[in-house]
Amino acid sequence: MDHKQCGVEKTIKIISKKWTMYIIHHLFDGKKRFKELARAMVGISSKTLSQRLRELEKEKIIKRIAFAEVPLHVEYTLTEKGKSLQDVFSKMAQWGEVHR
Numbered sequence: 001m002d003h004k005q006c007g008v009e010k011t012i013k014i015i016s017k018k019w020t021m022y023i024i025h026h027l028f029d030g031k032k033r034f035k036e037l038a039r040a041m042v043g044i045s046s047k048t049l050s051q052r053l054r055e056l057e058k059e060k061i062i063k064r065i066a067f068a069e070v071p072l073h074v075e076y077t078l079t080e081k082g083k084s085l086q087d088v089f090s091k092m093a094q095w096g097e098v099h100r
Helices: 003-015 020-027 034-039 046-056 085-100
Strands: 062-067 073-079
Touching: 003 020, 003 062, 020 034, 020 046, 020 073, 020 085, 034 046, 034 073, 046 062
Parallel strands: none
Antiparallel strands: 062 073
């Protein structure tokens, strides 16, 4: 297996789980709170959203920012690593438009 295939496999492993790409896509617009993401993605359960956010945080794609307030205020934002996926998403969108 060559180096390029390993990179593709790693990328697919990180972003291929259901809802993950949608989460990243919504965060390209800027920071979002949990409820904002949940409302934007009709059909995702709170459990799945929480799980995907934890996975993306572990991969350093997103950053979780908690504010010491009552009630707890948590925001999610893309890291530089996460923002670097925007070119990948743009290419996928272009491909999808051309090959409808």
